[in-house]
Amino acid sequence: MFSRAYRAAITIPPLLWVALFLVLPYALLFCYSFWSVSPAQAIVHSWTLNNYRELFRVNVYLQTLFRSMWIAARVTIFSLLLGYPLAYYLSFGAGARKDFLYQLVIIPLWVSYLVRAYAWKTILGSGGVLNTLLQYVHLTNHPLNFLLYSPFAVVLTLTHIYTPFTFLPIFASLEHIPRNLIEASHDLGASPLQTFWRVVLPLSIPGVLAGATFAFVLSLGDFLAPLLLGGPSGIMISNIVVSLFGAAYNWPLGAAISFGMLVLVIGLLFLSERLEKKWSFR
Amino acid sequence: MELPMSSPNRSHWLPWHAALVFGFLYLPIVTLIVYSFNGSGVGGFPPRDFTLDWYRELFTDDAIWNSVLNSLFVAFAAVAIALALGIPAALALDRANFPGKALFRRLVLLPLILPGIITGLSLLMLFREGGMKLSLVTIILGHGTALISVATTEVFAGLQKLDRAQEEASLDLGANYWQTFWRVTLPNLRLSIIGAALLIFTLSMDEIAVSFFLIGRDNTLPLEIWGRLRRGITPEINAISTIIFVFSLAAIVTWYRLRARAEGRVEIAAELVEAAS
Numbered sequence: 001m002f003s004r005a006y007r008a009a010i011t012i013p014p015l016l017w018v019a020l021f022l023v024l025p026y027a028l029l030f031c032y033s034f035w036s037v038s039p040a041q042a043i044v045h046s047w048t049l050n051n052y053r054e055l056f057r058v059n060v061y062l063q064t065l066f067r068s069m070w071i072a073a074r075v076t077i078f079s080l081l082l083g084y085p086l087a088y089y090l091s092f093g094a095g096a097r098k099d100f101l102y103q104l105v106i107i108p109l110w111v112s113y114l115v116r117a118y119a120w121k122t123i124l125g126s127g128g129v130l131n132t133l134l135q136y137v138h139l140t141n142h143p144l145n146f147l148l149y150s151p152f153a154v155v156l157t158l159t160h161i162y163t164p165f166t167f168l169p170i171f172a173s174l175e176h177i178p179r180n181l182i183e184a185s186h187d188l189g190a191s192p193l194q195t196f197w198r199v200v201l202p203l204s205i206p207g208v209l210a211g212a213t214f215a216f217v218l219s220l221g222d223f224l225a226p227l228l229l230g231g232p233s234g235i236m237i238s239n240i241v242v243s244l245f246g247a248a249y250n251w252p253l254g255a256a257i258s259f260g261m262l263v264l265v266i267g268l269l270f271l272s273e274r275l276e277k278k279w280s281f282r
Numbered sequence: 283m284e285l286p287m288s289s290p291n292r293s294h295w296l297p298w299h300a301a302l303v304f305g306f307l308y309l310p311i312v313t314l315i316v317y318s319f320n321g322s323g324v325g326g327f328p329p330r331d332f333t334l335d336w337y338r339e340l341f342t343d344d345a346i347w348n349s350v351l352n353s354l355f356v357a358f359a360a361v362a363i364a365l366a367l368g369i370p371a372a373l374a375l376d377r378a379n380f381p382g383k384a385l386f387r388r389l390v391l392l393p394l395i396l397p398g399i400i401t402g403l404s405l406l407m408l409f410r411e412g413g414m415k416l417s418l419v420t421i422i423l424g425h426g427t428a429l430i431s432v433a434t435t436e437v438f439a440g441l442q443k444l445d446r447a448q449e450e451a452s453l454d455l456g457a458n459y460w461q462t463f464w465r466v467t468l469p470n471l472r473l474s475i476i477g478a479a480l481l482i483f484t485l486s487m488d489e490i491a492v493s494f495f496l497i498g499r500d501n502t503l504p505l506e507i508w509g510r511l512r513r514g515i516t517p518e519i520n521a522i523s524t525i526i527f528v529f530s531l532a533a534i535v536t537w538y539r540l541r542a543r544a545e546g547r548v549e550i551a552a553e554l555v556e557a558a559s
Contacts, residue, residue: 001446001449001450001453002377002378002459003459005459006459007374007377007378009370009459010370010371010373010374010377010378011370011374011378011380013367013370014367014368014370014371014374014386014430015374015380015386017367017427017430018367018371018386018389018390018427018430021405021408021423021427022389022390022392022393022427023389024408025401025404025405025407025408026392026400026404028404028407028408028411029400029403029404029407032407082303082306083303085296085299085300085303086299086300086303088296089296089297089299089300090300093296093297094300101300104304105304105307106534107531107534108307108308108311110484110527110530110531110534111311111314111523111527111530112487112488112490112504112523112526113488113490114488114490114504114507114508114511115314115507115519115523115526116310116311116314118314118507118511118515118519118523119310119311119313119314120310121511121515122313122314122317122324122325122515122520123309123310123313125325125515127325127326128325129313129317129325129326129327132325132326132327133327136327136328160306160307160310163303163306163307164307214395217395217396217397218397220397221396221397221398221399221400222397223399223491224490224491224494224508228511238397238399241399241403242399245403245406245495251407254403255403255407258399258400258403258404261397261400262396262400265395265396265397265400269395
């Protein structure tokens, strides 16, 4: 029904645009990671593996990467612990309030990420809301300093940011479970716990995987929360990249780290998609 | 249907857990709003000295308002770019075959799934190699490109519900493709397009990780806030954030009303058709 010209008109412009502003930039990132900087701080366009050697030679890069992965892993686990039961409650227990509560989970997403991170800073700081509250009710008599400028603050803030994101796919997968499967499980004599364990949970695994991947990948690459709340012990891998692109002025090395991150992330996305396929029924 | 779930052993703690999570999600937002009215600044419990001073100060702060204007400009332009490319891309995914179609579908999603720093840096390198000076234009190109997938996904979903017979009828009756697109296809996709536009607009207004690397001389609002945070905390940030929050809330509510009304109309129409046949 659609002519050749019509199909060309809807296909070619988006393809060209994406090639120019998406494929080319990612390809450039790859190229940059093999270039170097001259002493006069110009980019040298000749190929070398030195940047990648540097990554494995200097301990701080891998150490920071592992610390970032550990922070991201904690964020993922906490987001699941908060998001899964919430999604379960909304899907099975909330009854008529389901739609309203669903909106209530979404609304925080409309407050800017930066502003929410900032709000946590005003809560956790030594003169902040939490510390003055604790002193006000005489639970402590001096401010607790570990609250802000620590990995704890980063994990807390990122968990706050990504809980709704993990909630959403889990809720969607729970909503798709045919309710008569659950009835059948009950009729066949399974206890509620058995029903959850053997029917509901396996069917919601694709949602869990999607949510967990999202939380892990996005918190792994975050650099604003660590800058704002992390202090020296909360530095993450992207902070190193930011400094390499700023004051340290070594774009190629920064590109090598970013490209490593890109490969890691795409590997995780691929893995999660494979697992999702394996777990999805129908 | 919540029949088997109302068994006692789980309904006990689930509502409490939900309340706790909501508390956690809303604590910073409530704090933000409360302390925008706090006379003695941010922090310090209990809040005291109710004041509107921070709002007064905000309204005379030209740098903030300039950045708001910049952000609005960027967001509108990003919506235009993302729609101008996202709608054809959705049509192409729906009704054309081209080499690399599956790859294309994944590729446009990448900027949303990858940490923003990767997309931001990659574009920074593109603009540097292309000799382009960083400005609001580079941010617009970044946002527009990163958000194409939002338009594509929404419009593609809308296309699945579209009755192709209408377009066929239009073509049979002598309209050309262009007329059919403007008069049949687009009006039918209206809701998906408005939804996508709203989402792209708010995402662009909030975006910071990509903008961080593409910023020239003019700040967007998130970058202006970022700059101030580096210098220290001021309740003016609470005030501007509260205002933006109220506006976004109004936008979501309007959008839901709009959609509910439109969906209601579709349902009524469907019932009428059913009754008539």
